[in-house]
Amino acid sequence: xxxxxxxxxxxxxxxxxxxxxxxxxxxxxxxxxxxxxxxxxxxxxxxxxxxxxxxxxxxxxxxxxxxxxxxxxxxxxxxxxxxxxxxxxxxxxxxxxxxxxxxxxxxxxxxxxxxxxxxxxxxxxxxxxxxxxxxxxxxxxxxxxxxxxxxxxxxxxxxxxxxxxxxxxxxxxxxxxxxxxxxxxxxxxxxxxxxxxxxxxxxxxxxxxxxxxxxxxxxxxxxxxxxxxxxxxxxxxxxxxxxxxxxxxxxxxxxxxxxxxxxxxxxxxxxxxxxxxxxxxxxxxxxxxxxxxxxxxxxxxxxxxxxxxxxxxxxxxxxxxxxxxxxxxxxxxxxxxxxxxxxxxxxxxxxxxxxxxxxxxxxxxxxxxxxxxxxxxxxxxxxxxxxxxxxxxxxxxxxxxxxxxxxxxxxxxxxxxxxxxxxxxxxxxxxxxxxxxxxxxxxxxxxxxxxx
Ligand code: GUN
Ligand code: ZN
Numbered sequence: 001x002x003x004x005x006x007x008x009x010x011x012x013x014x015x016x017x018x019x020x021x022x023x024x025x026x027x028x029x030x031x032x033x034x035x036x037x038x039x040x041x042x043x044x045x046x047x048x049x050x051x052x053x054x055x056x057x058x059x060x061x062x063x064x065x066x067x068x069x070x071x072x073x074x075x076x077x078x079x080x081x082x083x084x085x086x087x088x089x090x091x092x093x094x095x096x097x098x099x100x101x102x103x104x105x106x107x108x109x110x111x112x113x114x115x116x117x118x119x120x121x122x123x124x125x126x127x128x129x130x131x132x133x134x135x136x137x138x139x140x141x142x143x144x145x146x147x148x149x150x151x152x153x154x155x156x157x158x159x160x161x162x163x164x165x166x167x168x169x170x171x172x173x174x175x176x177x178x179x180x181x182x183x184x185x186x187x188x189x190x191x192x193x194x195x196x197x198x199x200x201x202x203x204x205x206x207x208x209x210x211x212x213x214x215x216x217x218x219x220x221x222x223x224x225x226x227x228x229x230x231x232x233x234x235x236x237x238x239x240x241x242x243x244x245x246x247x248x249x250x251x252x253x254x255x256x257x258x259x260x261x262x263x264x265x266x267x268x269x270x271x272x273x274x275x276x277x278x279x280x281x282x283x284x285x286x287x288x289x290x291x292x293x294x295x296x297x298x299x300x301x302x303x304x305x306x307x308x309x310x311x312x313x314x315x316x317x318x319x320x321x322x323x324x325x326x327x328x329x330x331x332x333x334x335x336x337x338x339x340x341x342x343x344x345x346x347x348x349x350x351x352x353x354x355x356x357x358x359x360x361x362x363x364x365x366x367x368x369x370x371x372x373x374x375x376x377x378x379x380x381x382x383x384x385x386x387x388x389x390x391x392x393x394x395x396x397x398x399x400x401x402x403x404x405x406x407x408x409x410x411x412x413x414x415x416x417x418x419x420x421x422x423x424x425x426x427x428x429x430x431x432x433x434x435x436x437x438x439x440x441x442x443x444x445x446x447x448x449x450x451x452x
Contacts, residue, residue, distance in 0.1 A: 006053075042382060066387050071386070077322050131422040267289035300339060
């Protein structure tokens with residue numbers, strides 16, 4: 001039996017990079033004012049103007065009316081640590097102290113399956129509540145933290161990438177693995193999860209300081225033998241970190257060179273941060289086809305620095321957008337866009353709403369080589385969707401009422417929007433989040449402020 005329905009409402013999707021100008025490149029945006037998405041068995045069977053599609057629909061097809069909303073592809077987060085959910089908003093440290101004081105002690109708790117299960121479910125609830133349907137996720141060094149995450153994501157029908165952290169030095173006993181153990185665990189997890197349903201495996205050496213040369217080398221060997229695997233790590237986030245890497249790897253000419261020596265820099269590699277890269281490092285990353293995950297809320301929170309997005313663009317280096325929770329302060333793609341805009345303002349390179357929403361959807365899908373599956377609304381694509389509500393709050397409704405065009409409406413959403421603006425989230429053709437109808441902004445006026 002097929003599982004089918006029609007979603008009717010305004011549709012917005014990107015066909016290509018809209019560029020950096022106020023007006024998007026011609027042909028880069030698909031916007032249908034009264035559109036229709038015919039979903040069947042997890043995919044988009046047809047997309048078009050409602051009036052054109054309506055005569056071809058089978059009798060009795062359920063129609064979901066989103067005519068006062070805006071339907072977009074589900075958002076994508078290219079770098080996030082699910083295991084750090086509960087240490088978000090831990091006060092006042094830069095990277096290395098923050099890792100030692102808050103992060104490593106919390107990650108030690110993921111040896112316990114029950115804790116991992118609890119956090120994995122809470123993380124996915126929150127992620128879907130913010131309209132994010134795919135993420136590339138750091139677990140901890142404990143294989144059970146990966147098994148529980150993938151199990152929870154699979155049960156919800158989500159497309160997710162994740163991996164076991166590899167770290168064999170400079171961390172508490174409860175977190176360090178060994179070269180052989182880390183490799184064996186990764187290989188077992190790859191066999192169990194990579195390509196299972198909508199899941200993919202990302203090799204995850206934490207960052208250069210917590211892996212020995214031997215561990216980085218072993219990771220590179222796995223990647224060479226299985227080029228369809230992903231790789232994620234951190235790079236050039238913080239000045240103290242960069243100095244430490246230079247001490248630990250004196251043979252390397254710069255931070256990126258450490259990863260290059262071991263074959264970790266390729267088209268499926270995501271490097272979080274890259275704030276303090278040299279022009280030469282940007283050029284080498286671009287040549288390898290790797291991407292930098294720009295994590296603006298995290299960079300501001302840890303005081304790491306201002307990421308020069310346009311310098312990367314000029315070098316031909318692909319930049320994706322990410323939350324980096326738990327150093328990031330918000331899982332919401334809106335918060336990431338707002339902070340990216342603010343960082344851009346300080347560097348005289350403001351982010352347009354076109355460019356921002358392109359990055360959150362098709363741009364991030366391309367960075368992760370997932371654009372054949374997700375990131376756009378197109379026939380045959382997987383039905384991962386976010387339904388946005390431009391009237392979500394009284395303020396947003398007032399501001400939206402003032403707007404004259406789609407660009408202004410999108411920009412208002414990017415700056416004023418949060419999880420309340422996510423009316424519903426769909427994954428693989430199924431409703432996976434519906435904003436709480438009893439929330440105050442949804443209640444009829446006579447109920448607001450009264451006891452339940
Ligand atoms: N560098 C190494 N580990 C981490 C981490 O967990 N978060 C951030 N922001 N940077 C890191
Ligand atoms: Zn990170």
